[in-house]
Amino acid sequence: MNNIRIILAGPRGKMGQEALKMIEETPHFELVAAVDSKNDGLQVKDLSGAPQSMEAPVYDDMENCLASIEADVVVDLTRPDIGKIHLELALKHGLRTVIGTTGFSNEDLERLKALAEEKQTGAIIAPNFAIGAILMMKFSQMAAKYLPDIEIIEKHHDQKLDAPSGTALKTAQLITEVREEKKQGHPDEREDLKGARGAELEGIRIHSVRLPGLVAHQEVIFGGEGQVLTIRHDSMNRTSFMPGVRLAVESVMNIEGLVYGLENIME
Numbered sequence: 263m264n265n266i267r268i269i270l271a272g273p274r275g276k277m278g279q280e281a282l283k284m285i286e287e288t289p290h291f292e293l294v295a296a297v298d299s300k301n302d303g304l305q306v307k308d309l310s311g312a313p314q315s316m317e318a319p320v321y322d323d324m325e326n327c328l329a330s331i332e333a334d335v336v337v338d339l340t341r342p343d344i345g346k347i348h349l350e351l352a353l354k355h356g357l358r359t360v361i362g363t364t365g366f367s368n369e370d371l372e373r374l375k376a377l378a379e380e381k382q383t384g385a386i387i388a389p390n391f392a393i394g395a396i397l398m399m400k401f402s403q404m405a406a407k408y409l410p411d412i413e414i415i416e417k418h419h420d421q422k423l424d425a426p427s428g429t430a431l432k433t434a435q436l437i438t439e440v441r442e443e444k445k446q447g448h449p450d451e452r453e454d455l456k457g458a459r460g461a462e463l464e465g466i467r468i469h470s471v472r473l474p475g476l477v478a479h480q481e482v483i484f485g486g487e488g489q490v491l492t493i494r495h496d497s498m499n500r501t502s503f504m505p506g507v508r509l510a511v512e513s514v515m516n517i518e519g520l521v522y523g524l525e526n527i528m529e
């Protein structure tokens with residue numbers, strides 16, 4: 263198998279640092295450049311937390327990087343506003359792309375899907391790379407057919423920019439594929455304090471907790487007559503996401519169009 267040549271955006275971030283280690287440990291992956299918000303002209307090994315063996319150049323601008331470097335896949339682990347721009351630039355250059363950055367709206371997804379098709383290239387947007395989280399979402403979709411009264415509680419570290427989490431939105435979307443829109447709770451219920459009942463997506467309530475000490479956690483709670491089912495997933499650290507990032511990079515080499523969610527590429 264030929265090496266897969268990777269450009270990584272966000273190499274100094276919490277996810278980016280883990281991704282550098284994962285790339286270094288994967289024999290058929292090769293880091294050919296990184297895109298950072300600063301440090302243009304340095305080598306990746308000069309960045310704090312980076313493996314000392316990484317001799318790839320750092321760019322502070324994705325467009326310059328794409329114009330200068332031959333690569334197969336762009337991996338973006340930056341922030342919601344930047345991830346969108348990077349994905350669009352990579353697709354316009356015909357590069358395959360793996361996006362872990364969350365915060366994409368339905369309109370963004372539609373626009374980027376059309377662009378991937380037009381450019382006849384592949385892209386994967388994965389709101390959660392943890393295999394256990396994908397299973398939590400699939401099990402929740404199965405359970406929703408039988409227990410349609412559902413609330414989601416997602417809990418993340420307090421540096422997270424977007425709410426609700428991409429995982430909570432994806433879970434709710436998977437549930438709406440098998441469940442009719444439904445008004446939950448008492449027909450006359452009211453919020454005496456605004457926000458007390460959380461956000462709402464087609465009748466599903468979503469509650470977002472942000473606290474130091476947390477990484478990424480979600481409970482999907484199903485209520486039925488005399489019973490409650492809770493499906494829960496916890497990421498205790500960011501290495502939990504790396505097998506999913508590796509799978510996405512390998513898979514994106516063989517797909518055309520935009521895939522939203524790792525469940526679509528898991529066997």
Ligand SMILES: NC(=O)c1ccc[n+]([C@@H]2O[C@H](COP(=O)([O-])OP(=O)(O)OC[C@H]3O[C@@H](n4cnc5c(N)ncnc54)[C@H](O)[C@@H]3O)[C@@H](O)[C@H]2O)c1
Nearest residue numbers: 272274275276277297298299339340362363364389390391
């Ligand atoms: N899909 C998943 O499984 C998953 C898991 C964890 C985090 N995330 C998402 O991944 C993203 C990164 O998370 P994190 O915890 O590593 O965040 P972080 O804040 O630790 O890192 C983000 C990095 O992006 C860099 N950055 C900002 N603007 C940039 C630009 N213009 N060009 C290049 N780099 C830029 C920052 O300097 C920072 O180093 C977030 O959107 C988060 O929601 C997704």
Ligand SMILES: O=C(O)C1=N[C@H](C(=O)O)CCC1
Nearest residue numbers: 364389390422427428429478
């Ligand atoms: O740390 C984050 O930010 C995470 N975001 C994802 C989300 O929004 O669902 C999940 C993994 C961690």
